[in-house]
Amino acid sequence: MRIIYLIVFLALISSLVNAIRPAKNLIPPEKYFRVNQALLKKHILPRYEKFSSQTIKLDLAARQFCKAPSIANLPLIKKKFHSAADAWAGVQHIQFGPIEEQLRLNRVYYWPDKHNTGSRHLGRLLKSEDETLLSEEQFSIISVALQGFPALERLLFSQSEKLFKQDRSSKFRCGLIQAISLNLREISAAVLKEWNDPNNPFLQVVTSSGVQIYSGENEIFQDYLASLYGNLRAIHDLKIHRTLGETPESSRPRLADAWRSGRSLRNIILNLEAAQKLFEGEGDFGIDDFIEMLKPDSTTAKDFKTYLKYTLKTARSISLPLHQAVRDQQQHEQVERLKAQVLALMILVRTRVSTAVGMGTGFNFLDGD
Numbered sequence: 001m002r003i004i005y006l007i008v009f010l011a012l013i014s015s016l017v018n019a020i021r022p023a024k025n026l027i028p029p030e031k032y033f034r035v036n037q038a039l040l041k042k043h044i045l046p047r048y049e050k051f052s053s054q055t056i057k058l059d060l061a062a063r064q065f066c067k068a069p070s071i072a073n074l075p076l077i078k079k080k081f082h083s084a085a086d087a088w089a090g091v092q093h094i095q096f097g098p099i100e101e102q103l104r105l106n107r108v109y110y111w112p113d114k115h116n117t118g119s120r121h122l123g124r125l126l127k128s129e130d131e132t133l134l135s136e137e138q139f140s141i142i143s144v145a146l147q148g149f150p151a152l153e154r155l156l157f158s159q160s161e162k163l164f165k166q167d168r169s170s171k172f173r174c175g176l177i178q179a180i181s182l183n184l185r186e187i188s189a190a191v192l193k194e195w196n197d198p199n200n201p202f203l204q205v206v207t208s209s210g211v212q213i214y215s216g217e218n219e220i221f222q223d224y225l226a227s228l229y230g231n232l233r234a235i236h237d238l239k240i241h242r243t244l245g246e247t248p249e250s251s252r253p254r255l256a257d258a259w260r261s262g263r264s265l266r267n268i269i270l271n272l273e274a275a276q277k278l279f280e281g282e283g284d285f286g287i288d289d290f291i292e293m294l295k296p297d298s299t300t301a302k303d304f305k306t307y308l309k310y311t312l313k314t315a316r317s318i319s320l321p322l323h324q325a326v327r328d329q330q331q332h333e334q335v336e337r338l339k340a341q342v343l344a345l346m347i348l349v350r351t352r353v354s355t356a357v358g359m360g361t362g363f364n365f366l367d368g369d
Contacts, residue, residue, distance in 0.1 A: 027294065027358035029216030036220045038285040040195075040203055043278055047091035048195060052188040054080075054087040055181070062181035066174035069163045077177075078156055078261075084184065085149055085263060089270035093231035093278070096223040097202045098194035104187050106144040110151075111257060112238055118145035122154060129172045134179040136186070149258070152180045157260040218358065224278070224287070225359060229349045231275050236342045239268055243322065244339060248332045253323035264322035268338075269315045275345075276308050291356045300352045307348060311341040 061080035065073050088108065099105055110118060121143040125133065133142055145151065155163070155177055163170050163177075194200050201213045203220055214220050238257070243264075245251035256264040279301075280286045288301035318325050318334050325331035354360060 027218065029218040031294075032217035032221040032290075035281070035285055035287065035290040036203060036217055036224070038281055039224055039278065039287075042282040042284045044091075044094055044097070045192075045195060046282070047087070047094070047274075048188070048192045051084070051087040051091050052185075052192045054084040055185040055188045058084040059178075059181040059185040062178045066178055069170065069174055071164060074156070074160060074163075081149075081152065081156055081261070082263070085258070085261075085267075086270060088149065089267045090274050093227045093234075093271065093274055095227060095230060098191045098200070101194075103144055104191065107140075107147040108184060108187055109148050110145040112242065112255070113145065113150065117143070118150050118154070121145050122151055125176070126169070126173065129168060131172065131175060134172075134175045136179075136182060139179045139183055140186070146176075147180060147183050149184070152177065152184075153258060153261050153263075155180075221357065222359065225349070225354060225357065228275055228278055228287070228353075229346065231271055231278075232342055232346045232349065235268055235271055236339060236346060239264065239271075239322075240335065240339045240342065244326050244332075244335055248327045248329055251326035251332070253326055256323040256326070259321070259323040262321045262323075265315065265318055265325070268322070269312065272308065272312050272315060272342075276305075276312070279304060279308070287353070287357065291353070294358070295356055298356055300348075300356045304345070304348050304353060307341065307345055311338065311345060314338045314341055 058077075058080040061077045065077040092109065095105060099108075113119075122145075125142075125146060132138060139147065155173060159173075163173055195202060205214050205216055205220070243252055243256040253259060257267055258264055278287065280288055288305060291298060291301040314334060314337050318331055318338070320328055320331050322335070325335050
C-alpha cells in the first residue's frame with residue numbers, strides 16, 4: 001500500500017514542480033491545426049471505421065445465429081460480440097462529434113447503470129414479447145439501456161441458455177439480439193458517415209454557411225485533451241474505484257464494467273492503449289510531438305509515455321478477470337497499484353500536459369462529466 005501512495009505522491013510533486021508558474025496561453029490558435037488534423041485522420045476516422053466494420057460482422061453473425069440457435073453456434077456470435085466491443089473500447093474515449101448526437105453514446109453503451117435500469121427495462125421487454133418494438137424504427141427510440149452492448153451482453157452471456165428452448169420466448173430473445181446488433185451497426189455507420197461528410201461542422205472553426213462552431217483551432221484541441229483526460233478519469237473513477245474495496249472482502253465485483261462477459265480488465269487495457277495512441281498520434285504527429293515542438297527542452301511528453309507504459313504493464317500483469325481479481329488476496333494489491341498509476345496519469349494531464357499545450361492547469365473542460 002505504501003508504494004501505491006508513493007506513486008501518486010511522486011507524480012504530484014513532479015507535476016507541481018513543472019507547472020509551478022501560472023500558464024499564459026501564448027500559442028497562436030493556428031499552431032494547433034496540424035495536430036488536430038493528424039489526430040482526426042490517423043486516430044478518429046480509422047477507429048470509427050473499425051467499429052463500423054466490426055458491428056457489420058456482429059449484425060451478420062446475429063442473423064446467422066438466429067436462423068438456428070444452438071449451443072454449438074453460440075461461440076461464433078460471442079466472438080463477434082467481443083470483436084465489436086473491442087472496437088468500441090478503442091474509440092469510446094472520443095466523446096465529441098457525431099457520437100454526441102441523438103443520445104448515441106448511451107445507446108451504444110449505457111453504463112454505469114447506477115439504478116439497474118437496464119435489468120428492469122430488459123425484464124419488462126422480455127415479459128411483454130412485443131415484437132413491434134423490435135422494428136428498426138421503433139427500437140431506436142425505446143429505452144437507451146436496451147439498445148447497446150450491456151443488454152446484448154446479458155442475453156448472450158448470463159442468459160444464453162434461454163435462447164435454446166425453441167419457444168416463443170426464445171424466438172423473441174433472438175429477435176432482440178438481432179435488433180440490438182442492427183442498431184449498433186446503424187449507429188456506427190451514421191457516426192462514421194457524419195465524420196466523413198465534408199459539410200459537417202465537426203472539427204471546423206467556421207462552417208461553409210459561416211456559422212462559428214469553435215472559437216479557434218485551440219478550442220478543437222481542447223476536445224482531444226478532454227478525451228485523453230476523460231478516458232483516464234473513467235478508468236479510475238468508474239471502472240476501478242467503484243469495484244475496488246479497501247480489502248478483497250469489501251470489493252464489489254458486480255459493479256465492474258462488463259463483468260458478465262469477463263471483459264472488465266480487457267476494456268481497461270484497450271482504453272489505456274487508446275490513450276497511448278491518442279497521445280502518440282498513432283505513430284504520426286501526436287500530442288507528444290506537439291509538446292516537443294512547443295517545448296523542445298521539456299520532458300513532459302517522455303514522462304507521460306513512460307508512466308503510461310508502466311501502467312499498461314501493471315494492467316497486463318493482472319492474471320484474473322477484474323471482478324475476480326478485486327476479491328483475490330494477491331491480485332487485489334495489483335489492482336490498487338493500477339488505480340494509483342491511472343491517478344498519477346490524470347495528475348500529469350491536468351498539470352504538466354495541459355500547461356505544455358497552452359491550456360493551463362485550470363482547464364475547466366477537464367472537469368466535465
